Amino acid sequence: MKKKIYLGWFAVAFLITVFSAGNFAYASDYTGKTIIDVKIAGEQTVPANSIMAVVRIKPGNLFDPEKIHQDLQSIYEMGDIYNVTANFTDVPEGVKVTYVVTENPVLKNVVFKGNTKVSMDQLKSVITLSKGRAINTKTWNENARAIEQDYHNKGYILAKVSDLAMDPDGTLTVSINEGTVEGIVIKGNEKTKPYVITREMKLKAGEPFNAGDAKRSLQKIYNLGFFEDVNMKLNPGREPNAVVPEVDVKEQKTGNFLIGGGYSQTDGFGVYYGIGDSNFKGTGNKVNLTFQHGISSEAGTGWDFSYTNPWMDDKQTSFSVDLFNSVNEWNDYGYDGSSTTLRSDYYRRSKGFSLSLGRPQGEYVRYNIKFTNRKDTYQEYISGPVNYLTDTDYSDYLKNNFGIVHSMTLSRVYDTRDNIFDPTEGKRVFLSSEFAGNVFGGQFDYNKYTLQASQYFKVGSKQTLALATTAGYATGNVPDISKFYVGGIDTLRGYKDEEFTGKEMFTATIEYRYPIVKKVEGVLFTDAGNAWEGDYSVGGLKYDIGAGVLVNTPIGPIRLYMAYGDEGIRYQFGFGGQF
Structure with a gap:
């Protein structure tokens, strides 16, 4: 039968022994007599001299019941002793004092139960109890606190040492309750399917609760972009020390419908309309369809359809397809050797498709592969000193820049940002390599490499310092x-x-971001960068400084900037979040 050991029992036994009125009534009979000897009896693994080191009375002292009481308490507080009493022997010369001790059980081995997140070896490394000696309750209390603190440092804030049991063979069994997640409750999701939320959570039912995982779960849910606010509270479970996290979300609009139009002397009337949803039918899938049509322009109609499933299987494989037949206005600079002078403005049509697959590696890294099949054609001259269809000085331009591109792009993303829409800490590093060439059946043979990195620092309680840089390099026949x-x-x-x-190319940006009012953020910034056909040159960098605001609206973030560069002041307006 196992003998249960509880630290509180030691204290009770000691109090009964030390503070017994009968003992002290008996001890008072020797008051004033000379102590001629002090001994320890009953010790087995605890050296007698270790016990004597805490004893205050010495031979030659006068007998004092209060000092006897202090000695009993000091011996017990060593932690090795389960019970201690004082015996007195009356002799002609005075009185002999014998402290009779009963040691705690002798420790032979320590085993742990209930530990799933901290290994047996890690837990044993915390234990400082000496094998082959009586268990020291003082040391054990320190060890128990150290075990719980080790769990707490790892985020398991509910973990505690729940029970101790000593086998007759000297094996101490330590039971640990790690604080289990008994279930997960989702509230506030009227459109979004519950599994879209729970699959993003690092917390899992039946697993120990971890505060770091809870924080990361909230970040990942918010980063879906489907919710205006995400909160979590912990409700008690049915079992002791168990919890039921309750995630409360406030949904925001994820569907969009856009329509617009315009008129120019060159193009005549044109219309643009699109429809999409980043949380299609609450499944987390993204669907977008856009149309553009120049009523008077020869460029004609363009369209683009894209679909993304971010979570195809239990390995979080993502799949995206983009089908396009789009028309875009293209501005070429570089007339007469000036990089700032417009050479030609024209319409370009791009027709084809791309397929992408992605999969994460760990919590913060994701790998992607993308295949692109695109055909670019020259559609229509708009304006500028050069018309590539008629200007003989540029007879090779169409051949060198229009045709079929088949490419494969490999990319890796490392992203630890706390909020992908408005980060305040963390970093993002993106590396991609695009390989296009005859081996894929295209007309253009080139390699293109891109590195993007950004870092975010909290400044004070609500301000953010954001740094970003991008570098690119390409070789071969690049259109x-x-x-x-x-x-x-x-x-x-x-x-x-x-x-x-x-x-x-190379660019670098420093931004200081600060809140103005709710959903409005101010920005002070400076940019540097340029692109080159030849060798990179630091002296060729362009610079600007400026200020702006970011406004979060029901249709998405809107950015407004005023910047000053070599060409004077320029105003920028756009949709979408900042880097």
């Missing part, structure tokens, strides 16, 4: 549409959109 472009709202805000182009 214009696949080159690097710098300039505009996402790179150099003090310059025209895609004003600088080349096979090499």
